[in-house]
Amino acid sequence: MYLEMSFMDLGLRGKTAIVTGSSMGLGLAVAKELAREGCNVTICSRGEEALFAAQKEIQAQADGAQGHAVMTDMERSEDINRLVSETVDRFGTVHILVNNAGTSITKDFLDVEREDWTKIFQMIIVGASEASKLVIPYMQKQKWGRIINVGSASSKQPRPRRVLSNTAKTALLSFTKTLAREFVKDGILVNCAIPGRFDTHWRERIEKMAKDQGRGEEDVYAEVVKDITMSRLGQPEEFAAMVLFLASERASFISGVAYAVDGGEISSI
Numbered sequence: 260m261y262l263e264m265s266f267m268d269l270g271l272r273g274k275t276a277i278v279t280g281s282s283m284g285l286g287l288a289v290a291k292e293l294a295r296e297g298c299n300v301t302i303c304s305r306g307e308e309a310l311f312a313a314q315k316e317i318q319a320q321a322d323g324a325q326g327h328a329v330m331t332d333m334e335r336s337e338d339i340n341r342l343v344s345e346t347v348d349r350f351g352t353v354h355i356l357v358n359n360a361g362t363s364i365t366k367d368f369l370d371v372e373r374e375d376w377t378k379i380f381q382m383i384i385v386g387a388s389e390a391s392k393l394v395i396p397y398m399q400k401q402k403w404g405r406i407i408n409v410g411s412a413s414s415k416q417p418r419p420r421r422v423l424s425n426t427a428k429t430a431l432l433s434f435t436k437t438l439a440r441e442f443v444k445d446g447i448l449v450n451c452a453i454p455g456r457f458d459t460h461w462r463e464r465i466e467k468m469a470k471d472q473g474r475g476e477e478d479v480y481a482e483v484v485k486d487i488t489m490s491r492l493g494q495p496e497e498f499a500a501m502v503l504f505l506a507s508e509r510a511s512f513i514s515g516v517a518y519a520v521d522g523g524e525i526s527s528i
Contacts, residue, residue, distance in 0.1 A: 270508030272297030272323070275350040277342065279333055279390060280360030282309040284459035285409065287316070288495030289357055289502045294321040296503065298355070301346040303331035325350075333360040333386035334378075343393040352401060353394040355506045358387035359409040364423045375423055383427040384434060395442060404447035405506045408435050410517060412455045415525045432517050439515030448514040450505045455521025456483065458492040488523025 271293065278290045282304035290300045294317045302317065304310045310328050317326035329345050331338045346353055362382045364375055391406055398404025413421055414428035432451055439449040465483055469476040484490050501520045504510055519525050 267509065269296055269503060269506075271355075271503070271506065273299075274354040275299045275301075275346065275352060276355035276357065276506065277301045277303070277346055277353055277390070277394065278357040278359055279303055279331070279342075279386070281357075282306055282313045285454055285457060285495050285498050286357070286359040287313050288499040289359065290317050290326070291320050292496065292499040292503050293355070293506070294318075294324050294326055297322045297324050299324045299327070299350045301327045301329060301342065301349075303329045303333075303342050303360075305330065305332050333390075334381050336389055339386065339389045340393065343390065347397065352397045354398070354401070354403060355405045355407070356390060356394045357407045357409065357502060357506070358390060360386055361409070361411075361428075362424075363421065365420050366423065367420055368422045371422060379423045379427045380430070383424075384430055387431065387434065391438065395445075395447065398447045399442075399445045402446040404442075404445070405510075406438065406447065406449040407502050407505050408449070408451045409502075410435075410451045410453040412453055412519065412521050412525055414453065414517075415519065415527055435517065436515045443514055448505075448510065450510070450513060450515065451517035452498065452501050452505060453517055453519040453521065453525075454493070454498050455519065455524040456487065456492050457498060458494055461492055486524055487521070491522065493520065493522055 276293050276298050278286050280286045281290045281302035290302050293300050302313055307330055314326050314328040327349055329342045331342045364379055387408055408431050410431050411428040413425045414432055417425040435449055435451040465476055465479050469479045498520045501518055
């Protein structure tokens with residue numbers, strides 16, 4: 260069970276963060292935890308109702324900080340430009356970028372179309388690249404920045420019928436390492452946090468599988484977590500804790516690394 264711990268000063272108070280894909284799930288958990296540490300947070304997504312409901316949640320928990328919401332489609336360059344410009348207009352700069360927006364397409368390889376590759380790379384790689392390119396000049400100016408890319412366990416341990424996301428998320432690891440080496444001289448640290456199976460969309464998936472297969476949810480749950488050493492789904496706050504650490508002053512000698520938060524699911528060393 261996740262326990263709230265507030266004894267470590269992460270040095271985030273007064274800083275400004277952008278978290279993409281943050282109206283629900285892991286992105287929302289990250290945004291809420293950043294706000295609890297006194298960090299101003301801009302969240303974004305395509306769904307208006309969920310986005311502004313999330314903003315209210317964040318503002319209710321913010322410790323002297325502010326939450327801001329911007330409707331954003333990460334496949335549109337003009338939306339990404341507006342996301343960053345509104346954040347800078349409101350808070351003056353950007354210290355932290357969490358590239359969490361993404362998508363997943365489940366298909367057998369022989370059924371994959373050319374446009375599927377375009378869509379998944381546009382969302383995962385191009386979107387993260389454009390957002391990073393826009394915030395890096397502010398980070399260079401202040402000689403301090405953190406970029407955390409949210410990967411997937413499938414980048415280390417490919418999943419069946421996920422050739423698209425397996426490939427794109429692996430490319431995200433190379434993107435992370437490349438930026439880390441190029442901008443470390445500017446005080447910008449770039450890392451990747453890799454989530455395993457969490458009690459967010461996986462819970463919904465379990466419910467659907469149980470219904471479709473006419474099975475009990477407990478049986479399906481046991482099957483889903485059987486390859487996780489801890490034998491359970493993670494809680495969103497457990498993933499957010501890793502992102503907060505990588506965004507903090509405490510991670511001052513860490514860059515170009517991918518950390519798995521997966522309860523021991525990934526088998527490789």
